[in-house]
Amino acid sequence: MNGSLLKARYQPDPAAASSPLAETTQVPRRKIHLKSSRLADAGFRYLMLGCALSVLAIVVLIVRELFLRSTLSLHAFGLKFLMTQSWDPVNGDFGALAFIYGTLVSSLLALILAVPLSIGVATFTTELCPRILRGPLSYMVELLAAIPSVIYGLWGVFVLVPILRQYVQPFLAKYFGWTGLFGGYQFGIGMLAAGIILAVMIIPIVTSITREVMSAVPTAQREGVLAIGATRWEMIRVGVLRNARTGIMGAIILGLGRALGETIAVTMLIGNRPEIAKSLFAPGYTLASVIANEFSEATEDLYLSALVEIGLVLFAITLLVNIVAQLMVWSITRGSARRAAV
Amino acid sequence: MGVGIQVNQLNAWFGATHAVQDIQMDVTANHATAIIGPSGCGKSTFVRCLNRMHETIPNARVEGTVKIGETHVYGNGTSAVEIRRRVGMVFQKPNPFPTMSVYDNVASGLKLNGYRNRRELDEIVERSLRQSALWDEVKDHLKKKSGASLSGGQQQRLCIARALAVEPEVMLMDEPASALDPISTSKIEDLIFELKQNYTIVIVTHNMQQAARVAEFTAFFLSGKLIEFDKTEKIFTTPGDKRTEDYITGRFG
Amino acid sequence: MPNQYWWRSFKDKLMVGLAGMATLLVLLPLVAIFGYLVYRGIGALNWNFLTKIPKPVGESGGGMANAIVGSGLILLIASLIGVPMGIGTGVYLAEFGKKRFGYLVRFTADVLNGVPSIVIGIVAWSLVVVYQRNFSALAGGVALGIMMVPVISRSTEEMLLMVPQSLREAAWGLGVPQWRTTLSITLRTASSGIITAVMLSFARVAGETAPLLFTTLGNQFWNFNVRRPTAALPLQIYTYAQSPYDDWHRQAWAGAFILIVMIVVSMSLVRMVVSRGVFKGGN
Ligand SMILES: Nc1ncnc2c1ncn2[C@@H]1O[C@H](COP(=O)(O)OP(=O)(O)O)[C@@H](O)[C@H]1O
Ligand SMILES: [Mg+2]
Numbered sequence: 001m002n003g004s005l006l007k008a009r010y011q012p013d014p015a016a017a018s019s020p021l022a023e024t025t026q027v028p029r030r031k032i033h034l035k036s037s038r039l040a041d042a043g044f045r046y047l048m049l050g051c052a053l054s055v056l057a058i059v060v061l062i063v064r065e066l067f068l069r070s071t072l073s074l075h076a077f078g079l080k081f082l083m084t085q086s087w088d089p090v091n092g093d094f095g096a097l098a099f100i101y102g103t104l105v106s107s108l109l110a111l112i113l114a115v116p117l118s119i120g121v122a123t124f125t126t127e128l129c130p131r132i133l134r135g136p137l138s139y140m141v142e143l144l145a146a147i148p149s150v151i152y153g154l155w156g157v158f159v160l161v162p163i164l165r166q167y168v169q170p171f172l173a174k175y176f177g178w179t180g181l182f183g184g185y186q187f188g189i190g191m192l193a194a195g196i197i198l199a200v201m202i203i204p205i206v207t208s209i210t211r212e213v214m215s216a217v218p219t220a221q222r223e224g225v226l227a228i229g230a231t232r233w234e235m236i237r238v239g240v241l242r243n244a245r246t247g248i249m250g251a252i253i254l255g256l257g258r259a260l261g262e263t264i265a266v267t268m269l270i271g272n273r274p275e276i277a278k279s280l281f282a283p284g285y286t287l288a289s290v291i292a293n294e295f296s297e298a299t300e301d302l303y304l305s306a307l308v309e310i311g312l313v314l315f316a317i318t319l320l321v322n323i324v325a326q327l328m329v330w331s332i333t334r335g336s337a338r339r340a341a342v
Numbered sequence: 343m344g345v346g347i348q349v350n351q352l353n354a355w356f357g358a359t360h361a362v363q364d365i366q367m368d369v370t371a372n373h374a375t376a377i378i379g380p381s382g383c384g385k386s387t388f389v390r391c392l393n394r395m396h397e398t399i400p401n402a403r404v405e406g407t408v409k410i411g412e413t414h415v416y417g418n419g420t421s422a423v424e425i426r427r428r429v430g431m432v433f434q435k436p437n438p439f440p441t442m443s444v445y446d447n448v449a450s451g452l453k454l455n456g457y458r459n460r461r462e463l464d465e466i467v468e469r470s471l472r473q474s475a476l477w478d479e480v481k482d483h484l485k486k487k488s489g490a491s492l493s494g495g496q497q498q499r500l501c502i503a504r505a506l507a508v509e510p511e512v513m514l515m516d517e518p519a520s521a522l523d524p525i526s527t528s529k530i531e532d533l534i535f536e537l538k539q540n541y542t543i544v545i546v547t548h549n550m551q552q553a554a555r556v557a558e559f560t561a562f563f564l565s566g567k568l569i570e571f572d573k574t575e576k577i578f579t580t581p582g583d584k585r586t587e588d589y590i591t592g593r594f595g
Numbered sequence: 596m597p598n599q600y601w602w603r604s605f606k607d608k609l610m611v612g613l614a615g616m617a618t619l620l621v622l623l624p625l626v627a628i629f630g631y632l633v634y635r636g637i638g639a640l641n642w643n644f645l646t647k648i649p650k651p652v653g654e655s656g657g658g659m660a661n662a663i664v665g666s667g668l669i670l671l672i673a674s675l676i677g678v679p680m681g682i683g684t685g686v687y688l689a690e691f692g693k694k695r696f697g698y699l700v701r702f703t704a705d706v707l708n709g710v711p712s713i714v715i716g717i718v719a720w721s722l723v724v725v726y727q728r729n730f731s732a733l734a735g736g737v738a739l740g741i742m743m744v745p746v747i748s749r750s751t752e753e754m755l756l757m758v759p760q761s762l763r764e765a766a767w768g769l770g771v772p773q774w775r776t777t778l779s780i781t782l783r784t785a786s787s788g789i790i791t792a793v794m795l796s797f798a799r800v801a802g803e804t805a806p807l808l809f810t811t812l813g814n815q816f817w818n819f820n821v822r823r824p825t826a827a828l829p830l831q832i833y834t835y836a837q838s839p840y841d842d843w844h845r846q847a848w849a850g851a852f853i854l855i856v857m858i859v860v861s862m863s864l865v866r867m868v869v870s871r872g873v874f875k876g877g878n
Contacts, residue, residue, distance in 0.1 A: 037423050037455075037772035044774030045691060051683025052692070052700045055748065058741055059703050062710060065721040120617025128611055129618075137618065139866070144625050146858050148802020150829045151851045154836045155628050158844070200624045207621075231607035254709075261711025263805035264833060288713045288805070295717070296809040311717045315710060322709035326702065398767060400693045427770030437761040441783050451769035454779050501765070508769055 109195030153268030213247025250328030345411030438489030495526025636852025672736025677743025685751025735811030750792030
């Protein structure tokens with residue numbers, strides 16, 4: 001044991017003993033009495049818990065109120081409500097089929113138009129465009145999300161519909177009329193107009209979530225593909241899109257959820273007739289629109305109850321769609337922001 | 343004046359990780375005690391058990407007893423907040439409140455507890471800053487400069503002043519100088535040397551010269567266990583355990 | 596094989612081109628809507644519009660002053676409900692919500708975020724209008740307030756999680772109780788981020804029409820009583836857009852212009868705050 005060597009290495013520093021601070025440390029200590037806090041802490045915790053519980057309570061209330069106010073209609077029609085097409089307030093005969101059809105078709109149309117565009121925009125802004133354009137482009141797409149529904153409707157009625165009527169519908173009828181999807185009167189207003197405006201409205205959310213999941217793909221995945229001599233497009237297809245596909249699927253379904261519940265713009269453009277027609281030029285009606293149009297005028301109890309049941313159906317569909325979408329996006333982004341290190 | 347600390351059968355876990363095991367240790371009042379040991383051996387966890395900071399981590403658990411003076415730290419009816427007022431803590435990385443001025447940083451412990459006496463606050467802030475040897479450097483812009491605008495070494499002394507302002511009896515320092523340059527480090531060491539006349543100090547360090555310079559007692563930790571605890575001089579000259587010797591002579595694998 | 600390389604490179608250029616085209620195509624409606632809005636809106640804007648209430652059906656002139664004020668009233672009620680509840684939930688999730696219950700709340704907030712606004716309208720009608728036997732600003736405020744909660748809570752949580760844990764520990768280490776630490780250290784450090792979240796949720800509900808249709812109902816006259824039907828800007832735009840009168844169409848555009856200016860201004864403020872850093876003086 002080499003004691004003297006160690007001693008030499010770790011000799012206390014004599015300089016430290018003669019510090020210039022000596023005079024300041026000899027201050028008598030006062031006792032400062034501070035308030036006790038245990039009660040306040042518990043109170044605060046319960047208050048915050050109360051807020052969190054209220055979120056659960058709101059959702060429970062939504063379900064409860066919807067069932068409560070639609071009891072009459074639930075009893076009167078049962079499952080038949082979902083499978084019949086008649087909507088006759090005068091005779092008190094109600095069925096939701098035409099609205100379900102209109103909601104699904106307008107939303108699917110919106111998806112068909114919006115998905116390729118959204119993936120294109122997301123790809124362009126995350127992978128291709130010059131770095132300097134990234135911020136402004138994302139901001140502009142975000143702005144699209146900030147435009148209120150009623151303004152989309154206004155613009156649709158006064159700008160989009162005339163364009164559709166004069167140029168687009170004649171063109172589609174002439175060249176694609178044989179499909180049967182583009183026949184009949186060309187009002188401008190109808191399923192096609194609603195689908196287009198819905199597409200514009202869901203592009204921002206589909207784009208931004210797609211962008212998020214694409215950015216979550218590790219750079220190593222991209223470099224790996226590039227390293228074997230792939231072109232940019234092959235890198236995006238194999239390295240990025242394939243890795244992000246669950247998340248993109250989630251984004252699409254989330255967009256679908258938005259489209260299903262969208263009300264005002266659709267109400268202004270779809271034509272509001274409870275019919276099931278093959279042509280996309282024909283007017284239709286959605287679950288949300290019929291509530292918007294008829295709720296404050298419904299005086300009969302059964303009529304009102306049927307409208308609330310329409311709301312219940314809409315709630316159930318969007319709930320299902322959103323839960324599926326959430327699970328898919330969560331599986332990519334792990335649900336919540338991770339606590340920052342340190 | 344500071345008070346002593348008695349640690350008995352202390353165990354601490356992170357979930358299933360048993361980070362601190364069966365620690366038995368008496369820390370002498372008004373002296374500095376150094377905790378040394380390789381990275382990950384449980385030094386931080388140990389000192390965080392002394393002021394009940396360990397329990398703020400999700401799934402963390404403590405067993406055993408700790409006494410600060412006559413108070414049972416983990417006794418029924420002892421509040422963690424009360425303990426933390428009596429046991430100050432300085433962290434490895436300086437963490438001044440970025441939204442507060444230098445003055446507010448030092449006064450924060452009192453102000454956030456509802457202490458409002460202006461004149462006394464002024465006095466306490468000045469005294470604490472003098473104690474931490476920062477007064478001369480900041481006295482001209484006490485209320486203008488943000489705590490985050492100071493240099494790293496100044497920030498750490500600000501954090502010490504902040505801890506001193508609540509007039510604790512014990513001061514825990516978890517590698518207070520490891521993120522600092524040599525000049526700041528030596529200032530902090532001088533400071534500890536002064537402070538131990540009035541406070542009981544427990545300082546974690548991985549720098550053995552530092553332990554030798556500032557502490558009368560040294561504890562050597564390895565894999566969550568207290569291997570040896572003795573007078574600093576004894577630990578560094580004639581350690582009783584082979585593992586201690588290996589560690590301080592740098593022969594540690 | 597050079598031939599195959601040519602094909603791959605062609606496909607690369609094609610797809611890159613298509614992505615660029617998609618971007619242009621998406622920006623097209625944005626430009627078209629804003630352009631048309633400014634063109635029609637500014638033309639229709641005048642002093643009467645901002646200070647007068649609507650004229651009887653068919654008469655031209657009058658304005659939307661009552662609707663602008665009514666929207667303000669409804670949004671105030673919504674904020675009084677949505678902001679504290681949203682921030683409280685966010686605080687719970689960030690500071691206490693590590694356990695399974697936290698995940699449940701988080702998931703529920705996301706579900707609530709996806710409930711169509713018209714359904715929220717039905718619920719507010721059922722909870723407020725039916726009991727009051729009266730359409731009211733309060734009912735509309737409740738609907739919009741509910742819609743603000745999930746938006747604010749999720750972003751508040753995110754902002755709070757960005758506050759370094761070491762700041763909380765610094766405060767706890769000084770013997771500052773948890774509630775004080777959260778209010779004076781954590782929330783204060785994240786304050787500009789949380790203000791951003793509040794503004795964004797505000798911008799989102801400011802233009803909502805559907806949940807107001809059968810809660811606040813609308814009103815052609817002044818109303819300052821929260822228990823009475825009240826005019827609101829988006830409702831007025833909706834009604835006027837569907838009317839057959841040119842003058843009302845003109846006013847709908849003016850109203851839309853005001854609405855979008857309000858929203859874009861608040862979003863730009865948010866951008867400015869964010870670009871100046873989420874944390875004041877951060878280190
Ligand atoms: N927050 C934590 N969660 C889980 N394990 C942890 C955490 N902090 C520390 N540990 C583990 O506890 C042990 C002791 O850590 P620590 O006390 O920080 O060591 P030291 O300060 O001596 O370097 C290490 O094995 C470490 O991995
Ligand atoms: Mg450590």
